[in-house]
Amino acid sequence: MHSERQPVRVVIVDDEELVRMALRLVIDGEPDLSVVAEAADGNAAIAVVDEHRPDVVLMDVRMPVRDGLSATRELLARAEPPRVLMLTTFDSDDLVLGALQAGALGFVLKDTRPAQILDAVRTVADGEPVLSPAAAARVIAAATGPRSAHVRDVSREAAREKLSALTERERETARAIADGLGNPEIARRLCISIATVKAHTGNLFAKLAVENRVQIALLVRDAEQ
Incomplete structure (x- = not known):
């Protein structure tokens, strides 16, 4: 702190x-x-x-x-x-x-x-x-842009498969990141410590093979489209 x-x-x-x-x-x-x-x-x-x-x-x-x-x-x-x-x-x-x-x-x-x-x-x-x-x-909108129904379907299934490997808490953290929340806000939403938020975020980077939070948000968006 x-x-x-x-x-x-x-x-x-x-x-x-x-x-x-x-x-x-x-x-x-x-x-x-x-x-x-x-x-x-x-x-x-x-x-x-x-x-x-x-x-x-x-x-x-x-x-x-x-x-x-x-x-x-x-x-x-x-x-x-x-x-x-x-x-x-x-x-x-x-x-x-x-x-x-x-x-x-x-x-x-x-x-x-x-x-x-x-x-x-x-x-x-x-x-x-x-x-x-x-x-x-x-x-997210600018990064994805208009896509065909087929491309959306493929992206949705790929994103859902990746997210299925997460624990419930990790999925909640990913959802909060997609909502644009920072670590303190995520900690308050999930009633956990900032250290735990950072641990979940590190797990997300590893499990989802991403390098930043925007990529996590994109995966959540694709899974929900």
Whole structure:
């Protein structure tokens, strides 16, 4: 748990001062999180990150001067990059996929509940990806696209066969991942510890032969289509 070590250092990047202020109030109210700096555009974000070396950058996508996707690409090309969580009011497919392709570990919408944003910051700080439910749904839709009935049938049977090898708890964890939940939220939904969630997730990676959570979500989606 982060409370057992130094607080996670966070930089907030958003061109709206009121948004930055609200996020700072929410984040600084947590004992395991601390806002160390703010920036209003992508260029300023790079300078601030170089100065403060945060653990997590909460990065707006659309900003004047330089957008968040461009700044994220530059930051993640560094030798010791921070973890980036993209934050936006927009939820179009190109932005979600663009953020992930830029190397961001997470993507949440600005109307996400504060508790979920805090969970997302913690999850990304632990080096694990997280998508809001809306973003997860769009990634899945964009990744699969229109398919013929035959292809859907084949994909459904293959996915169901893979998922049949899971325990009930592992299937519940996979369903929660497909819903876009981070580890703390999954732990609360299933009434288990975060360590147990991580163990189940590791089992999912091994049993399903996948490399990330989006692939788990895709399998769940295919099985249910």
